[in-house]
Amino acid sequence: MSMHPEATVAPVEAHEPPYYVAVFTTVRTSHQLGYSDTNAHLEDLVQDVPGFLGMDHAQTPGGLSITVAYFRDADALTEWRRNAEHRAAQKRGQDEWYQSYTLHVAKVERSHGFTRAQVPQSSTAR
């Protein structure tokens, strides 16, 4: 492996509960025309939702994709759920992009984060 998971990648930080999390887990079809552009656009749009706290994403090549989005309250989630472009993308996703998916909306009761203490190094960024 030539890729080093250094400080450039980190999870969205844990916030003070309560807040909301939406877990969106997908398996995609082989019909992905338009998916990347739409997804990138939605990732921009959601940033404008008041109360949006951040989003993490991971995808196993050829396997599951998990997107976890964090929101300050239920109103923020409702606004995002009602967004017209978001709804259009959901429709297209069901028609073309997704083999299967689940969505779980949940109220966070506790959370915590861990970040390794930095060890001084002679050379870091390169």
Place this chain on the structure above:
Amino acid sequence: MSMHPEATVAPVEAHEPPYYVAVFTTVRTSHQLGYSDTNAHLEDLVQDVPGFLGMDHAQTPGGLSITVAYFRDADALTEWRRNAEHRAAQKRGQDEWYQSYTLHVAKVERSHGFTRAQVPQSSTAR
């Protein structure tokens, strides 16, 4: 569910709320000795927790790893949290395997799933 499509990968199905979700998002270090074996062992162990509903996992190569585990109630989560081998693995994870992580424990208020209708094929399961 009784009818499973022939897709080899699918998310854990949506259950009837309320239930609990634990979202564990990690970035790993370059020190991974013992990680795979421990992780596989824990994936076996958690199946024995009464109320464990299933687990999804995705990992972007060189990037974030997200594990989402579903539990029927808070007692199931508590039992898993107190499991001695689980605790030992958390300790080792902080010492060696994880650059950073977050854990969010949340009560699911609503959920749904989508599975694409199967198109008849000339040859399917064998």
